[in-house]
Amino acid sequence: xLDFIQSLVNGIAAGSAxxxxxxxxxxxxxxxxxxxxxxxxxALVSVFMTYLVLDTYGFPFYLAFxxxxxxxxxxxxxxxxxxxxxxxxxTVLSMIIITIGMEMILLGFVSWKFGxxxxxxxxxxxxxxxxxxxxxxxxxxxxxxxxxxxxLMAALFSFLRFSRFGLAMKAVQQNPTVxxxxxxxxxxxxxxTWGASSLTGCVAGLLISPIxxxxxMMWDPMLKGFSAAxxxxxxxxxxxxxxxxxVGVIENIFGSxxxxxxxxxxxxxxxxxxxxxxxxxxxxxxxxxxx
Amino acid sequence: MKTKALALVLALAALMLFAPVLGAEEGLTDxxxxxxxxxxxxxxxxxxxxxxxGTGVYFDxxxxxxxxxxxxxxxxxxxxxxxxxxTKAGVKELQESVGIFAWVGGVGTAPGLAVEDYLMERKVPxxxxxxxxxxxxxxxxxxxxxxxxxxxxxxxxxxRYAVRHMQKKKVAIIYQNDxxxxxxxxxxxxxxxxxxMDLVAEVPVEITDSDLKPHVMQLRRSEADCVLLWVSxxxxxxxxxxxxxxxxxxxxxxTSTCSDYTLMYKxxxxxxxxxxxxxFGELPDSGSPLMLEYKEAFKKFAAKDxxxxxxxxxxxxxxxxxxxxxxxxxxxxxxxxxVAQMEKLKNFQGIMGKVTYKPFDVNDPNCRQGQHEVFLxxxxxxxxxxxxxxxxxxx
Numbered sequence: 001x002l003d004f005i006q007s008l009v010n011g012i013a014a015g016s017a018x019x020x021x022x023x024x025x026x027x028x029x030x031x032x033x034x035x036x037x038x039x040x041x042x043a044l045v046s047v048f049m050t051y052l053v054l055d056t057y058g059f060p061f062y063l064a065f066x067x068x069x070x071x072x073x074x075x076x077x078x079x080x081x082x083x084x085x086x087x088x089x090x091t092v093l094s095m096i097i098i099t100i101g102m103e104m105i106l107l108g109f110v111s112w113k114f115g116x117x118x119x120x121x122x123x124x125x126x127x128x129x130x131x132x133x134x135x136x137x138x139x140x141x142x143x144x145x146x147x148x149x150x151x152l153m154a155a156l157f158s159f160l161r162f163s164r165f166g167l168a169m170k171a172v173q174q175n176p177t178v179x180x181x182x183x184x185x186x187x188x189x190x191x192x193t194w195g196a197s198s199l200t201g202c203v204a205g206l207l208i209s210p211i212x213x214x215x216x217m218m219w220d221p222m223l224k225g226f227s228a229a230x231x232x233x234x235x236x237x238x239x240x241x242x243x244x245x246x247v248g249v250i251e252n253i254f255g256s257x258x259x260x261x262x263x264x265x266x267x268x269x270x271x272x273x274x275x276x277x278x279x280x281x282x283x284x285x286x287x288x289x290x291x
Numbered sequence: 292m293k294t295k296a297l298a299l300v301l302a303l304a305a306l307m308l309f310a311p312v313l314g315a316e317e318g319l320t321d322x323x324x325x326x327x328x329x330x331x332x333x334x335x336x337x338x339x340x341x342x343x344x345g346t347g348v349y350f351d352x353x354x355x356x357x358x359x360x361x362x363x364x365x366x367x368x369x370x371x372x373x374x375x376x377x378t379k380a381g382v383k384e385l386q387e388s389v390g391i392f393a394w395v396g397g398v399g400t401a402p403g404l405a406v407e408d409y410l411m412e413r414k415v416p417x418x419x420x421x422x423x424x425x426x427x428x429x430x431x432x433x434x435x436x437x438x439x440x441x442x443x444x445x446x447x448x449x450x451r452y453a454v455r456h457m458q459k460k461k462v463a464i465i466y467q468n469d470x471x472x473x474x475x476x477x478x479x480x481x482x483x484x485x486x487x488m489d490l491v492a493e494v495p496v497e498i499t500d501s502d503l504k505p506h507v508m509q510l511r512r513s514e515a516d517c518v519l520l521w522v523s524x525x526x527x528x529x530x531x532x533x534x535x536x537x538x539x540x541x542x543x544x545x546t547s548t549c550s551d552y553t554l555m556y557k558x559x560x561x562x563x564x565x566x567x568x569x570x571f572g573e574l575p576d577s578g579s580p581l582m583l584e585y586k587e588a589f590k591k592f593a594a595k596d597x598x599x600x601x602x603x604x605x606x607x608x609x610x611x612x613x614x615x616x617x618x619x620x621x622x623x624x625x626x627x628x629x630v631a632q633m634e635k636l637k638n639f640q641g642i643m644g645k646v647t648y649k650p651f652d653v654n655d656p657n658c659r660q661g662q663h664e665v666f667l668x669x670x671x672x673x674x675x676x677x678x679x680x681x682x683x684x685x686x
Contacts, residue, residue, distance in 0.1 A: 003508065010504040108333070115596070116337025118525050118558045126560055128532035139536050208501075211532075212525050212558065216335055220501035255505035261468060263505065264497045 002135050007256045008249055013142035015248025019149040020204035021218075021225025022232065022240035023156065027197040029234050030160075031169050031190060034084075034095040035226070040218030041106035042079065042198050043205035046072035047121070048110050050206065051213060054122055061124060068206060069199055076198025077191050084194075085187065111215040121209035145207045152200055153241045160237070169193065173235075220264075224248075227267040230274050233281025243282065316625050317415075318392030324362045324617065324624070326350070327391040329371040329378050330398045330421070335498050336373035338524055339398045339548070342421045343368045344597065345606020346396050349614075352588035359617045360624070367391065373398070375405035382406045386415065393418065393629065396609040400424040400470040411435065416629055418616070419609030419661075423547075423571075424470055425477075428656040434626070436633055438609050438646060438661045442471060442546060444685045445569040446478030446519065448665050449544045452567070452680065453517045454486050457542060463492035463515035465506055465530055467522045472496075475521030475546065491515050496522050503529045511539040520545040520566075528559040535562060547571050547665070551601040556674030564672060567679065569665045572608045572643040574676050575599055581642055604642065611641035612661060636661070644682055657686070 021039065028036045036042075050068040053059045059067075079102065087098055125144065130137040160166030171179040172189045180186050204221060225240075228247045232239025247267055255263035274281060318325035330343025350364040358364065367385050371378040378397075385391050386409075393416040397403050400422040410417050411432045419438035420427055423445065427437040446464075453459040464479055466472030476493055483489055492513035494506045507530055510518055518534075518541045520527040527549045534540065543566045549555060550568035573582055585607055589599055597603065616633040617624065630651075639646040644664030652658050667680040 003512070006508065007505065010502075010508075014502045014504070111333045111337070116332065116334075116340060117554060117598070118338060118528075120558050120560065128536045128560075128562065130536040132538070137537055211529065214335070214525060215333065215337070216499075217501075220499055251502075252505050256508065260505060260509060261495050261497075264500050 003256065004253075006136050007252045009136055009138055011249030011252035012146065012245055013138055013248070014252065015228075015245035016142065016145040016149040017204050017208055017221045018224040018228045018247055019241040019244035020145075020152065020200055020207070021221045022228035022244045023149070023153060023237055024197045024201040024204070025225055025229045026232070026234060026237055026240040027156070027193055027200065029229070031173050031193045032095070033092050033173065034099065036099045036197070037096065038079070038099045038102040038106060039197070039201050039225075040222030041103045041110070042075055043072070043201035044110055044215065044218045045106050046075060046198070046202040047205035047209050047213065047217075048114050051114075051119065051121055051209070055119075061122070065206065068202060072198045072202030073195040076194040076196070079198070080191050080194035085190075107215055114215070116215065119213040120211070121206070121213055123210035125210065127210045141207065141210060148203055148207060149241060149244075152203065153237055156196070156200070157237045165189070165192070224251075224267050227271045227274075230271050231282060233283045236281070236283040239281060239283030316392060317386075317390040319624060320362075322362055323365045324359060324393075325365045325367060325389060325391050326613075327367040327369075327382070327385050327389075327394050328396045329369055329381055329402060330396070331373040331402075332370035334372035334374065335525075336399060336523065338554070339373075339421070339602055340370070341598070341600060341602040342396055342398050342606040342609065344594070345603040346610045347606070348588055348592045348603075349585070349607040349610050351592040352585070353614060355588075355591075359614065360620070360622050362624075371402055373402060375401045378402035379405045379409065382409065386410075386413070391415065392626070393613065395419055395613050396421045396606060398422065400426065400474075403427070404470070407432070407435070414626060416613075416626055416633075418613040418633070421605065421609055422471065423474065425474055426470065428660045430653055431651065431656050431659040433651050434630060436612065436648060436659055436661060438612055438643065440547075440569075440571050440644065440662045440665050440685075441478070441660070442474040442521070443478035443481075444663065445546050445571075445665055446475045446521070447482040447685050448569055448667065448683050449519060449567065450479050450482040450486075451683075451685075452667055453542065453544065454483075454488070457517070459517035459542065460488075461491045461513065461515045462488070462517045462519065463494070463510050463513050463541075464490055464519040464521055465494045465496060465510060465526075466519075467526070468495040468497055471548075472521045475519060479519055496526055498523060498526075500526070503533050506530070507533040507537060507539065510534070510541075511537055515541050517542045517544065520549060522549075524549050524551070524555060524558070528555065528563070531559060531562050531566065542567070544568070547601075550668065552668075552670045552674040552676050554598075554600060554674075556670060563670045563674070565670065567667055567669045570601075570668050571662065571665050572601075572605060574668070574678075575601060575604050576676070579642075585642070608641060608643040611643070612636060612639055612646050615639055615641075634658075 054064045127141045130139045168184045228244035229240045231243030251266045254266050328343045330340045331337045332340045350366045354363050369381045398421040403420045416434045418436045423439040423442040545568045555563040619632045644662045646661035649658040664682040666682050669677045671677045
């Protein structure tokens with residue numbers, strides 16, 4: 001029983017990082033229906049830049065982390081402004097392919113600039129200090145990640161639900177042309193979305209970096225975040241977060257009780273299952289597209 | 292008439308195709324020897340890519356000293372990202388366009404396996420695969436000379452030490468779910484059997500896993516007092532860290548692949564202290580004359596931000612027997628002659644353990660396994676290396 005509770009806790013702990021990535025993906029998908037495959041690598045660049053100013057230039061921690069958030073916001077906007085907006089062919093498919101290309105470029109950049117030796121981010125919390133209640137443990141870093149994920153979800157959700165900007169975003173997603181006719185600055189909405197999404201990803205990256213930093217460190221969280229977003233229906237922020245915790249918990253329980261060997265494919269099985277059985281996700285409020 | 296002309300053209304074409312092979316050895320001119328190596332410079336296994344760069348510096352040093360009997364080594368290195376498909380494509384491309392006389396090193400069991408048959412069919416010598424896999428020598432291949440002591444041997448050495456000297460009763464293993472990891476499991480099992488024991492847990496890890504909690508929980512459930520880490524450096528650190536968070540504190544032991552204590556101590560924030568690893572070569576800070584010479588070469592030829600670590604140095608070590616073999620061939624070098632000379636190496640001592648080969652015998656794997664020695668070290672404070680055993684010869 002204790003083991004089962006611990007597996008649940010582990011799943012929730014693991015789910016937080018997926019939740020942040022899921023949120024980031026959902027934000028962009030919500031406005032443009034583009035799955036941003038460069039999401040993980042955008043966070044990667046921000047994280048390694050933070051490492052650079054912390055480790056090489058000796059900036060204090062309390063300056064470097066906020067600076068990282070600003071940097072990631074700008075990076076996201078730059079991606080939209082300099083790359084996606086320049087695309088000649090604005091179909092969803094070509095956009096997705098552009099993001100895959102950007103993913104490779106950013107990954108290559110980090111591998112080239114920082115090399116492959118694993119590093120760890122100097123961080124005030126060591127990743128293996130834990131709170132222990134009874135015999136159940138959760139590390140302090142995971143607790144922090146959990147709070148960050150829930151806070152960002154609540155903040156983004158209420159901002160999009162209750163502000164005019166959120167309404168504008170919804171309009172852009174449903175019909176960009178009509179939105180523009182209604183006086184919404186569509187491009188500006190997209191620009192902001194990319195910035196916010198990049199920032200959310202960066203928070204995930206920063207919270208993973210004290211454990212290990214390597215050029216491919218975001219692959220796993222990104223893929224799990226993606227399956228979480230699919231599970232949550234791709235357009236719902238609380239859906240993505242719930243999906244992430246579900247993925248984390250299912251994965252951990254599967255690993256503990258069924259097969260640890262196939263634990264890492266559970267997330268993909270979830271994607272396939274959801275797409276087969278309920279393609280609109282668990283939190284479906286998806287409009288049915290008329291072709 | 293027409294068919295005759297066609298036959299002539301075909302014959303000519305065939306002649307042209309085989310001409311370079313018939314004329315001289317592939318990858319060899321009067322002034323150059325072309326030698327190739329792959330190594331992951333990107334992707335999950337990239338920290339081990341330092342091996343291929345180390346070999347490059349070693350060859351620069353050999354060339355600066357006048358090369359090999361008047362020939363310079365031309366070194367071709369490429370990044371395969373530890374992806375067997377890329378390894379195969381890269382090897383084929385270099386072999387069939389540039390022409391490579393011999394291959395050296397090459398990180399990884401899976402990448403190596405992808406090209407083993409190809410190289411052996413073409414009778415291209417390959418010395419010192421940078422992975423201690425049983426596959427290189429079972430069955431032995433005439434043109435493949437292994438240097439790296441087997442992971443199998445390393446596991447045996449560690450288990451022997453744990454049971455005999457540390458009185459450990461329950462040994463478990465967490466292993467990468469591929470050939471590298473499975474060789475460790477096999478070795479540990481065989482040695483434990485000698486003591487009338489068995490592994491109390493065998494936990495597989497996928498190389499891309501980012502969360503090892505269920506794995507460590509399984510180890511904890513087995514109540515192991517000694518855990519072997521047959522995983523990548525990143526996963527080794529995560530296992531040790533997660534165990535600490537769970538207040539599970541067995542003796543951790545790991546392979547030579549995680550024996551770069553400076554690196555391991557740094558990325559684990561000091562948690563690596565106390566871990567025992569096998570080593571297959573002299574330590575990077577040893578003061579032997581050969582090591583000092585290599586260190587000079589490192590200062591002279593290595594890239595500015597390169598680190599003098601275990602893997603980089605291993606790149607020297609895997610290439611040493613090849614260079615010794617080439618040197619002893621004299622001016623009229625051929626692949627067959629190289630093989631014959633390699634077979635004469637006996638207790639060859641570079642910076643690794645002693646290397647010995649024997650004339651080719653299909654039934655004797657050891658005729659192509661050069662090194663059988665390892666020694667154990669423990670990680671001390673600030674990543675200091677504390678030797679805890681002498682060279683142990685294990686078969």
